[in-house]
Amino acid sequence: MILQRPCLVIRNGKCTESPSLDKAEYVFQDGDLTYSLERIVSKGDHATTHIFLEVSDRDNQKSTWKMEERPLPKYLGHFL
Numbered sequence: 751m752i753l754q755r756p757c758l759v760i761r762n763g764k765c766t767e768s769p770s771l772d773k774a775e776y777v778f779q780d781g782d783l784t785y786s787l788e789r790i791v792s793k794g795d796h797a798t799t800h801i802f803l804e805v806s807d808r809d810n811q812k813s814t815w816k817m818e819e820r821p822l823p824k825y826l827g828h829f830l
Contacts, residue, residue: 782808 763778775788786804791797801817 760778760780763776765774765776767774772791772793773788775786777784777786779785784806786802786806788802788804790800790802792800799819801819802814803817804812804814806812
């Protein structure tokens with residue numbers, strides 16, 4: 751089997767987009783942790799996409815990672 755059971759299931763998340771559609775954020779919780787996944791597209795001739803993942807605990811201690819945008823594998827195409 752190609753896909754395995756997920757270790758995290760996202761429910762009741764909230765997605766917000768900026769009016770100019772250059773920023774989107776998806777926030778969800780799992781236990782005591784809050785996750786924020788943010789996608790920012792810079793404006794200009796050479797638009798660049800920036801993706802950040804921030805994880806906060808109940809004491810508001812945060813860890814943030816800058817992610818890379820990667821294309822989906824071809825075998826996942828039929829799931830979309």
